[in-house]
Every structure is written in C-alpha cells, then in structure tokens.
Amino acid sequence: MKKLLFTVCFLVAAGIAGGQKANGEKEPMGSLIDKQFKLAQKQYQLLAKNTPANRMPKTYYPNSKKLESSDTQWWCSGFYPGSLLYIYEYTKDPETLAEAQKRLAILEKEKHYTGNHDLGFMMFCSFGNAYRITKNEVYKPTIDTAAASLITRYRPGAKVIQSWNSSKKWRGPVIIDNLMNLELLLWVAAHGGDEKYRKIAIEHADATMKNHFRKDYSSYHVVDYDMNTGKVIKKGTSQGAADSSAWSRGQGWALYGYTMMYRFTKNKQYLEFAKNIARFILNNPTMPHDQVPYWDFNAPGIPNTYKDASAAAVIASAFLELGQYTKGKEKTAYVSHAEQMIRSLSSAAYTAREGDNGGFLLMHSTGALPLKSEVDVPLSYADYYYLEALLRYKNWYL
Template sequence: MKQLIDEQFQFAKEQYKVLSRQVPADRMPKTYYAKTGKVETSDTKWWCSGFYPGALLYIYENTKDEATMAEAGRRLAILEKEKHYTGNHDLGFMMYCSFGNAYRITGNPAYKTTIDTAAASLATRYRPGAGVIQSWNASKKMQGPVIIDNMMNLELLYWVSDHGGDKKYREIALTHADNTLKNHFRPDHSSYHVIDYDMQTGKVIKKVTAQGAADESAWSRGQSWGLYGYTMMYRFSGNKRYLAHAKNIAAFMLRHPNMPVDLVPYWDFNAPGIPDTYRDASAAAVMASALLELAQYGSKKERKTYVAAAEKIIRSLSSPAYRAQPGENGGFLLMHSTGALPLKSEVDVPLTYADYYFLEALHRYKTWYL
C-alpha cells in the first residue's frame, strides 16, 4: 500500500499540471467531457470550487512539490472572496476543504480569518424554528429543503467554534445533526436525499430526492455523505449516538446486496438496470475516506473490517478501471463518477470532489495505517 499510495500522489502531481493548464486563472475545474475534449470550469461560487485547491494541497503535502503549492495559492486567492457567500449551505465544501487544509498545513493566520468569516456566513442559513441549516432557498417545489450533503458542512462550524469562534456554531452543528438523524434516515439506516421542512415549526412536509433514482431509493453518494458526516461529528462531539449511527450506515452500505465486489457503488443502491448502469467513483472515494476515520473509533474487529474495505476501494480506484492514464481524462485523476443522473448532468465523468476525497483517503491511509 505504501508503494501504491506514493505512486498515486506522484501521478496526481503530474496529472494536475495537465489540468491546471486548461483552467483559466479566474475559474475552477469542474469536469471533463471526452466527446468534446474540453474541461468544463466553474466560477468560484459553484459548490465545488474548494475541491481543486484542496486537492492541490493534499498533493503538495505528500510530494512537497513547490509548483503545486504555488498553484494552490493562486486558486485560494480567487476563492477567498466567497467567505461572504450566503446563497446556499456549501460553505464547508467551498472554504473548509480549501482554506481548512491550507491553514492546517501552513499555519498562516490569514487563512484562519477566512475560515472564521465563512463560518459566520454559513450560520446565516440556520433556521432556529426548524433547528436545521437550510440547504437551498425556497422554490415552487419546496419550502425549506435540507439535503443529506449538508452534514459535511458542519465541520466548518464545529471547527471554528472549537478554535476560538462563537460557541453558537457548535450548537447549530449539533442541533442540525440531531434533526437530520431524526428525519433523514429510514429504519434500515439508509438516507433520504432531501427533506422539505416548514422552517417555522420544523414539521417535515415531504421526503424526496433530487439526484437519486427515486424518493425511496438510497442514492449512493448521499449514503457516503451521511457516513462521513456522522463519523466527523463524533470526532468533534464524542456523542456515541453519532458513532453508532455511522457504524449503522457503514453496515448498510458494505452489506448491501447491490454493492459490487470492487466496492465502487452503482450511482444508486436501488438504480434500475443494475448491473448494467453507471458507477459513482465519487461515492466510493468519500466512503473510503470516511471508513478510514471510522476505523479509528471502532473495536479491533471493526477497525479491521473498515480498513480492509477502504483499502479495497483505494485499490479499485487506483486501478486502470477507474484511474485515468497519464495526460488523459482532461487532467483529472478518476473516471466514472455520476453527478446527477436524473438531471442528465455529469454522468460517467470525472468530478473534482471524487479526486479530492480519493486524495484524502490516500493521505489518511498513509498517515494512520502505514
């Protein structure tokens, strides 16, 4: 595994130089379409804007390549203004995956100031009446949508609260996690994608999906977000309910009859057409990173199970079945992710967050288990 991980980081170092050359100085990479041979980019307000600089930082941390660090610095500089963004719940993805890693690696106090400001911006999305952070703004379809992905953004709030910030951020994170635990999950520990709340009372209006196969299906990346989110919330809070819940989500995923042998899930556990349908490498990458942390908190037997599963995912994603050849795939690392199949958006393509969590999983394995 040491050799495999070192090889992946060296590959990533060179591959991201290919990617960087195709991304304008004021934009972020989003995906790549083989049919057109073009890298699609986004502005810095796009929810994925933090993953590219975050990935560069993981590559730098593990290769000490100064050109990679310089590129990370340039991208952080264009992203920094989004610390004031309040248009949705994605400030954690945008600002913590980027500036959080930058501060952890460099200790630059300016980066912490950015993170602190971003937490204040995210907290404006909190709705006290419902005890949740509203993910998206109200629309004709939904009054107060909250998606399972939102669990990931709690890390920004809790970290800032624990590092000299307002204690209310911690309370917001805990209340949101508790209400998500109560309302988002089914008896089998699978998660709905979207809960529509009455934001004045907290009453659940409906439970639906935006990216899954059906309202009652288990959208794969959503399950991974939940697994990662509750593992992370246990790290911060020590609340054993969160740990037990994370273990239950892990069991749901690992034991699911539709989980493929290589542990790279189909885009939805209940997708029509299994096995002849799309995989989601991003769901696998998030799951691997989450399992490596969950293993830190389990019994010896659980630790062995979780690490073995994460290792299998890493080996699968590092194989030619999912990892691009040098210079190909637009410069992205992984192939075969699925963004939102029902919306016909980003289907069977590379995605920045697949690369980011793959690199995070490699880094965690190297740091904790080698």
C-alpha cells in the same frame, strides 16, 4: 475471440494498476499511494494549464475532449485547491503549492457567500486545509468569516441549516450533503469561535438523524421542512433514482458526516449512528465486487448502469476515519473495505493514464443522473476525497 482477449488484457492491466502484481500478489499500499500521488502531481499540472486563471475545474467530457470550468460560487469550487494542497502535503512540490495559493486568492471572496449551504465544501476543504498544512494564520479569518456566513441559513424554528432557497418544488429543503458543512462550524468553535457554531451544528445533525433516515439507516436525499415549526412536509430526492431509493453518494455523505460529528463531540450516539450507516453500505446486496457502488444502491438496471467513483472515494475516506474509533473485527472490516475501494479506484478501470482525462485523476463518477448532468465523467470532489483517503491510509495505517 479478439473481444475476449481484449477483456482479459484489460482486466489484467486493471489489476496491476490497482496494486496487484502479475504474479497475483498485492502491491504494498505504501508503494501504491506513492505512485498515485506522483501521478496526481503530473495530472494536476495539466489541469492547471487547462483551467482559466479566474475559474475552477469542474469536469471533463472525454468524447468531446472538453474541460468544463466553473466560477468560484459553484459549490465545488473548494475541491481543486483542496486537492492541490493534499498533493503538496505528500510531495512537498513548491509549484503545486503556488498553484493552490493562486486559486485560494480567487476563492477568498466567497467567504461572504450566503446563497446556499455549501460554505463548508467551498471554504473549509480549501482554506481549512491551507491553514492546517501551512500553519499560516492569514487563512484563519477567512474560515471564521465563512462560518458566520453559513449560519445565516440557520432556521431556529426547525433547528436546521436550510440547504437551498425556497422554490416551487421545495419550501425549506435540507439535503443529506449538508452534514459535510458542519465541520466548518465545529472547527471554528473549537478554535476560538463562538460556541453557537457548535450548538447549531449539533442541532442540525440531531434533526437530520431524526428525519432523514429509514429503519435500515439508509438516507433520503432531501427533507422538506416548514422552517417556522420544524414539521416535515415531505421526503424525496433530486439526484437519486427515486424518492425512496438510497442515492450512493448521499449514503457516503451521511457516513462521513456522523463519523466527523463524533470526532468533534465524542458523543457516542453519533458513532453508533455512523456504524449503522456503515452496516447498510457494507451489507448492501447491490455493492459490486470491486466495492465501487453504482450511482444509486437501488438504481434500475443494475448491473447495467453507471458507477460512481466519487461515492467510493467519500465512503473509503469515511471508513478510514471510522476505523480510528473502533477496535477488533469492526476496525478490520472498515479498513479492509476502504483498502479494497482504494485499490479499485487506483486501477486502470478508474484511474486515468498520465496526460488523459483533462488532467483529472479519477474517471467514472456520476453527478446527477436524473438531471442528465455530469454522467460518467471525472469530478473534482471525487479526486479530493480519493486523495484524502490515500493520505489517511498513509498517516493512520502504514
């Protein structure tokens, strides 16, 4: 009886925190968004105190109460300053901006990094937002240099940007995540940079569209290329449940990526492709009622397996942008599902209480379950895309 009572109380609390009042009415989204940003400001003050000055927050392990940080070459290093900038954009809190500027200063040197494809995540989520929000021209050369570093990984024989270096397992791996880094190239080309950046981004997006997707528009995680000829050697996964499965965050990267490609190119082929990916996600029979996906749409043991709040955050943000390019029932479907995801993520089931979670905002993300890495923990990119989704909803739909 006590267990049942606890469960009922938790669900009621989760509903209230997620924007549902005690009388069953939904809290207005404007009020919900305001509450979440005020909480985020406080949480990130704690996160700043917990993170060494020369490092970036990576995750937090609630059982051991241990915060894990990374150096600035970790692929997630841009998300913390990016999240701070989103919080500043909403709150205009000068201390939050000052913390973002401190972290940008230690990250700036990575504009020369060529060790993998993650320059977009690292440098555009951070310096791109800094330039957009502050209009300070000092940030633009860093963004331009990062784009030049990224295209050193372009392989003209295959017309793709190689994600990881060759290894015993992969000869020329390209992962679906790589679509996200194309925004850096497209932005630089649109802001005075060489047209080659745009050309490379389009070639990569086209090759990925051809080789990464199944007939149902779900995506493989990794495609291995012969980089001299462009021939596909094999298709598989590193973070999904199986080579043939639909790793949830990967589907989010794909949806976001092709929606973003349409934003820059206005090529309707990308818009239609994004809609097809959206259809796979929306109609997936394993999508839970709260719209926060399991870590893989084909994960064994559903529903008794882990969720991935980061996948929901990416998908929600992408749906909101897709809603900008559609009308009628399509637009309504994308925006309403994004709102459902945001309300769920804003509930006590996924949002940490003030002072908890090491300072991170969201709980229950899954980094790489097959590698036993970052399972059921907060992740910096979950917070980043969640805050982005909140801002997009406020700016576009309120």
